Amino acid sequence: xxxxxxxxxxxxxxxxxxxxxxxxxxxxxxxxxxxxxxxxxxxxxxxxxxxxxxxxxxxxxxxxxxxxxxxxxxxxxxxxxxxxxxxxxxxxxxxxxxxxxxxxxxxxxxxxxx
Numbered sequence: 001x002x003x004x005x006x007x008x009x010x011x012x013x014x015x016x017x018x019x020x021x022x023x024x025x026x027x028x029x030x031x032x033x034x035x036x037x038x039x040x041x042x043x044x045x046x047x048x049x050x051x052x053x054x055x056x057x058x059x060x061x062x063x064x065x066x067x068x069x070x071x072x073x074x075x076x077x078x079x080x081x082x083x084x085x086x087x088x089x090x091x092x093x094x095x096x097x098x099x100x101x102x103x104x105x106x107x108x109x110x111x112x113x114x
Contacts, residue, residue: 015081016114019054022075028068029057031090036111049082053107059089 016033023030037051038044052072060068069085076083088096088104096104 012114015050015076018075019052019072022071023054023068026068026071028060031055031057033114034107034111035114036107037084040110040112047082049084050076051084051107052086053093053104053111054085054087055093056087056089059092060087 012035019033020030032053032055034040034053034055035050036053038048039050054072065087068087072085073083086103086107093104093108096102097108099105
């Protein structure tokens with residue numbers, strides 16, 4: 001494996017571990033973390049953010065999702081990692097996965113499970 005690819009993969013795995021640890025501390029059970037957007041497609045620039053779809057076992061209210069994603073963003077800000085975080089339950093993803101124009105559909109199509 002090329003050294004640059006190894007560093008990218010190690011970095012992404014580290015991000016996933018940080019997300020899981022952060023969410024575990026507040027009692028959120030995660031089924032899957034998907035990186036999508038330019039970082040997943042490989043057409044990113046140094047200014048591109050990291051787009052994550054976090055699929056949870058439990059459905060959360062909008063307010064709870066804001067609080068949960070805020071905790072992750074605070075973690076990323078410390079490391080200067082720009083991010084967009086979408087939190088959806090497994091049943092919400094199931095409902096949205098085939099909806100044309102849905103960011104969930106896009107994330108599932110082009111995303112990489114990390």
